[in-house]
Amino acid sequence: MxxxxxxxxxxxxxxxxxxxxxxxxxxxxxxxxxxxxxxxxxxxxxxxxxxxxxxxxxxxxxxxxxxxxxxxxxxxxxxxxxxxxxxxxxxxxxxxxxxxxxxxxxxxxxxxxxxxxxxxxxxxxxxxxxxxxxxxxxxxxxxxxSSRPPKDAKSSLQEWAMARKLPLPEYEVVDKTGPDHAPVFTIEVSVRGREPARAQGEAKRNAEQKAAELLLERLLKEAKS
Missing domain, CATH: 1.10.1520.10 (Ribonuclease III domain)
Known part of the structure; x- marks a missing residue:
């Protein structure tokens, strides 16, 4: 070696x-x-x-x-x-x-x-x-x-929904492509009454985080408009 x-x-x-x-x-x-x-x-x-x-x-x-x-x-x-x-x-x-x-x-x-x-x-x-x-x-x-603990997008989206007394966000695998050693997952996240968001990642957890981030970003922009 x-x-x-x-x-x-x-x-x-x-x-x-x-x-x-x-x-x-x-x-x-x-x-x-x-x-x-x-x-x-x-x-x-x-x-x-x-x-x-x-x-x-x-x-x-x-x-x-x-x-x-x-x-x-x-x-x-x-x-x-x-x-x-x-x-x-x-x-x-x-x-x-x-x-x-x-x-x-x-x-x-x-x-x-x-x-x-x-x-x-x-x-x-x-x-x-x-x-x-x-x-x-x-x-x-x-x-x-980091002096402050991180807050991931999934947690932030969950808190957003709970603050509005909505059901928790739901995540669904809508597609899986690529070879076994390098799969790519497409995840859709939805919150009741809002348009869902989709994202891809090489692990389900990563794709979920990206989808949550996209949906949360959109929801926050809508709140400001």
């Missing part, structure tokens, strides 16, 4: 196969399980634990709701993909030729999954403190960047 990658991760693996598994997309797994997917499952939990602990220490007076919004922003796909791309993980991914030709290395969903799988590999090879050191190094600045 490349020593440059060990330097990026801050850990030299006793079991390099763990890291290789974390970097292997199912298209290159040659029938061995599902590549990084099981590690991704574990890495998601390790990341959530470490970031939640960091938030508890950094914002000791904030209520649970505010901490949850901060956590969601720090562990969402966009943040993970940004970290992975910034560290150059795309250069180390094992991926099938067809997927490579179609741009899988630049796919935010794949980069996000790889990042979680690498965190799991660090945890399994070196323990929680090794994984925590990696997470602290690359998430601390993001955690400290």
């Amino acid at each position: 490349n020593s440059a990658l060990y330097a990026i991760l801050g850990h030299e693996f006793d079991n390099p196969e763990l890291l290789q598994e974390a970097l292997t997309h199912r298209s290159a797994s040659h029938g061995r399980d599902n590549g990084y997917e099981r590690l991704e499952f574990l890495g998601d939990r390790v990341l959530g634990l470490c970031v939640a602990d960091m938030l508890m220490q950094a914002f000791p007076d904030e209520p649970e709701g505010a901490l949850s919004r901060r956590l969601n922003a720090l562990v969402r796909q966009e943040t993970l993909a940004e970290v992975a791309e910034g560290l150059g993980f795309q250069d180390y991914i094992y991926v099938g030729k067809a997927e490579d030709d179609s741009g899988a290395r630049a796919n935010p969903a794949i980069l996000s999954d790889i990042c979680e799988a690498v965190i799991a590999a660090l945890y399994k090879d070196g323990g929680l403190e090794v994984a925590r050191a990696f997470i602290t190094k690359y998430w601390r600045d993001r955690l400290e960047k």
